[in-house]
Amino acid sequence: MTAPAPGNVHPIGRAKSAPSLAPIMNLVADGMNQVNAVILDRMQSRIPLIPELAGHLIAGGGKRLRPMLTLACADLVGYAGSRHYKLAAAVEFIHTATLLHDDVVDGSGLRRGRKTANIIWGNSASVLVGDFLFSRSFELMVEAESLKVLKILANASAVIAEGEVNQLTAQRKIDTSEDQYLDIIGAKTAALFAAACRISAVVADRDEREEQALDVYGRNLGIAFQLIDDAIDYESDGATMGKDAGDDFRDGKVTLPVILAYARGSDEDRAFWKAAIAGHKIGDDDLAHATALLRRTGAIADTLARARHYGQRAIDALGMFDNGKAKAALTEAVEFATIRAY
Amino acid sequence: MTAPAPGNVHPIGRAKSAPSLAPIMNLVADGMNQVNAVILDRMQSRIPLIPELAGHLIAGGGKRLRPMLTLACADLVGYAGSRHYKLAAAVEFIHTATLLHDDVVDGSGLRRGRKTANIIWGNSASVLVGDFLFSRSFELMVEAESLKVLKILANASAVIAEGEVNQLTAQRKIDTSEDQYLDIIGAKTAALFAAACRISAVVADRDEREEQALDVYGRNLGIAFQLIDDAIDYESDGATMGKDAGDDFRDGKVTLPVILAYARGSDEDRAFWKAAIAGHKIGDDDLAHATALLRRTGAIADTLARARHYGQRAIDALGMFDNGKAKAALTEAVEFATIRAY
Numbered sequence: 001m002t003a004p005a006p007g008n009v010h011p012i013g014r015a016k017s018a019p020s021l022a023p024i025m026n027l028v029a030d031g032m033n034q035v036n037a038v039i040l041d042r043m044q045s046r047i048p049l050i051p052e053l054a055g056h057l058i059a060g061g062g063k064r065l066r067p068m069l070t071l072a073c074a075d076l077v078g079y080a081g082s083r084h085y086k087l088a089a090a091v092e093f094i095h096t097a098t099l100l101h102d103d104v105v106d107g108s109g110l111r112r113g114r115k116t117a118n119i120i121w122g123n124s125a126s127v128l129v130g131d132f133l134f135s136r137s138f139e140l141m142v143e144a145e146s147l148k149v150l151k152i153l154a155n156a157s158a159v160i161a162e163g164e165v166n167q168l169t170a171q172r173k174i175d176t177s178e179d180q181y182l183d184i185i186g187a188k189t190a191a192l193f194a195a196a197c198r199i200s201a202v203v204a205d206r207d208e209r210e211e212q213a214l215d216v217y218g219r220n221l222g223i224a225f226q227l228i229d230d231a232i233d234y235e236s237d238g239a240t241m242g243k244d245a246g247d248d249f250r251d252g253k254v255t256l257p258v259i260l261a262y263a264r265g266s267d268e269d270r271a272f273w274k275a276a277i278a279g280h281k282i283g284d285d286d287l288a289h290a291t292a293l294l295r296r297t298g299a300i301a302d303t304l305a306r307a308r309h310y311g312q313r314a315i316d317a318l319g320m321f322d323n324g325k326a327k328a329a330l331t332e333a334v335e336f337a338t339i340r341a342y
Numbered sequence: 343m344t345a346p347a348p349g350n351v352h353p354i355g356r357a358k359s360a361p362s363l364a365p366i367m368n369l370v371a372d373g374m375n376q377v378n379a380v381i382l383d384r385m386q387s388r389i390p391l392i393p394e395l396a397g398h399l400i401a402g403g404g405k406r407l408r409p410m411l412t413l414a415c416a417d418l419v420g421y422a423g424s425r426h427y428k429l430a431a432a433v434e435f436i437h438t439a440t441l442l443h444d445d446v447v448d449g450s451g452l453r454r455g456r457k458t459a460n461i462i463w464g465n466s467a468s469v470l471v472g473d474f475l476f477s478r479s480f481e482l483m484v485e486a487e488s489l490k491v492l493k494i495l496a497n498a499s500a501v502i503a504e505g506e507v508n509q510l511t512a513q514r515k516i517d518t519s520e521d522q523y524l525d526i527i528g529a530k531t532a533a534l535f536a537a538a539c540r541i542s543a544v545v546a547d548r549d550e551r552e553e554q555a556l557d558v559y560g561r562n563l564g565i566a567f568q569l570i571d572d573a574i575d576y577e578s579d580g581a582t583m584g585k586d587a588g589d590d591f592r593d594g595k596v597t598l599p600v601i602l603a604y605a606r607g608s609d610e611d612r613a614f615w616k617a618a619i620a621g622h623k624i625g626d627d628d629l630a631h632a633t634a635l636l637r638r639t640g641a642i643a644d645t646l647a648r649a650r651h652y653g654q655r656a657i658d659a660l661g662m663f664d665n666g667k668a669k670a671a672l673t674e675a676v677e678f679a680t681i682r683a684y
Contacts, residue, residue, distance in 0.1 A: 047511060049510070104466070105466040124446070131502075132503035132504060139493070139497060145489055151481070151484045154484050165467065169390075
């Protein structure tokens with residue numbers, strides 16, 4: 001097996017050492033201007049608190065990865081229309097609404113390097129503006145006039161909420177299994193990635209096989225993305241990742257790094273994890289000890305290996321599509337996602 | 343002007359002193375069995391907390407007035423199909439999701455005579471299960487396969503959320519005007535009543551004029567309903583109304599009774615209202631004083647008079663439809679709503 005020529009992998013032609021989001025960002029730059037215009041237009045309201053609060057999060061430095069995926073997948077399948085702009089904006093609104101509610105549920109104080117909306121405006125405002133954005137997302141979907149797209153996104157929304165409740169139920173339960181964990185992140189994170197990609201094939205009127213392939217691509221990318229996110233929670237600092245390190249630890253969230261370290265640990269280690277996840281050991285020293293255990297048991301390294309596994313499955317799902325800029329950009333987005341911050 | 347013969351007003355033919363919901367309940371009894379089956383089916387989830395929490399509220403003695411309106415309006419316009427069952431369930435899910443989030447926002451402890459879900463399962467679970475029901479409502483709407491209905495209900499959802507944020511913004515502001523208050527309740531309450539009625543004309547494929555008439559009926563009934571609700575908050579007790587008396591007072595909500603009493607009060611009264619709404623006077627004695635002021639200024643009586651005004655507008659909106667059981671039931675539902683608990 002020979003390595004592909006660099007020109008095939010990065011058709012933009014730049015020599016580079018690490019994968020980046022630059023190719024996908026370049027690919028969809030014009031389209032994202034349209035999407036951003038829709039987002040800015042539709043987050044407006046005659047109630048000033050709504051654009052103020054929504055704008056804090058929306059303008060707050062998110063990568064808008066999900067709408068970029070919708071646009072890049074539309075390019076991949078040769079879609080030449082404009083219905084996907086509103087749909088991509090709808091996907092971002094669903095994501096934003098989820099973030100607002102997540103931060104209330106987790107009591108988070110920092111996101112994307114800034115104070116969270118719930119800290120600035122309170123939990124009530126975050127809940128209600130989240131509801132507003134969620135409703136707006138459905139208005140945008142309806143305007144795209146595809147019942148099939150509506151069905152996909154309405155179902156994804158229900159699956160996301162189900163995943164969030166599942167995660168809440170599993171919180172502080174050290175005996176959560178890897179399967180249960182994968183089930184949770186498949187719902188709370190990967191379902192929207194899958195839907196964001198799939199709907200491009202639907203608006204482009206491609207066959208079920210292509211729809212399915214984009215769904216598989218998005219789903220596996222979403223799982224890889226969340227695995228890395230959960231590893232980063234133990235490995236980074238607030239300044240680098242834009243949120244508080246150890247948030248998951250203090251919230252008693254049983255993520256894959258913890259599941260692996262618990263399974264591989266000594267009796268003493270297990271006793272520590274039990275107490276920590278139950279909320280009895282959440283100091284800075286405890287976090288440092290947890291991180292040391294995660295490294296010693298290889299839990300972080302193997303979480304990253306799992307992420308690369310799902311990333312590879314995402315890339316392989318693109319196999320049926322023609323080579324070109326879009327496929328290369330979607331491939332490199334996966335490579336970036338599975339190695340970011342390392 | 344002579345009073346209409348009792349037989350015209352209540353074609354069911356029973357002699358009765360007070361209007362009730364019995365006629366509308368009888369009219370839609372069979373249909374509500376279908377709706378209730380959909381509700382029970384679609385609140386299920388493989389995550390046990392979801393049906394447990396949702397079921398607490400859904401089985402908790404609500405009248406299901408909004409889905410009854412959808413069914414009664416469908417009867418009024420002669421709809422013979424079955425698409426309205428899922429839509430009526432979707433309307434109830436939107437309402438239920440709103441209640442779950444409202445109780446979190448208001449920190450309520452009692453609803454329909456039972457502990458609220460946020461007290462039993464916590465705010466996080468209530469927020470997330472609300473999101474789930476909201477998503478499920480969109481799935482149900484999509485299944486009814488009418489883009490026009492989807493547009494009406496998606497817009498109503500956004501308007502409701504906007505109204506809730508508006509209410510939050512107006513909280514503790516004694517200078518809220520009657521217009522602002524009507525704007526808030528028009529959005530947070532009446533928009534869903536209007537949509538619940540209007541969609542019946544849409545699935546029945548009736549003309550814009552009938553759609554509009556049902557919208558006006560629902561909107562005015564919704565306003566009347568909320569006015570009475572806001573009056574009851576000062577006039578009843580927990581056992582009678584199933585929620586804590588004086589909740590609005592303690593939350594600093596400026597409802598019409600307060601607006602009228604403040605406008606009509608002495609300097610001393612105004613000073614009291616300012617302090618109370620700002621949250622400085624929220625004891626039981628203060629509530630008793632507030633209630634005394636509301637009675638003395640006629641604020642409660644005139645809130646009820648306003649409710650009857652909107653109720654009459656709702657009834658008059660039905661003028662274009664043929665007389666019959668449905669029209670009589672919808673009329674008596676308004677009469678009931680504008681006098682309930684008095």
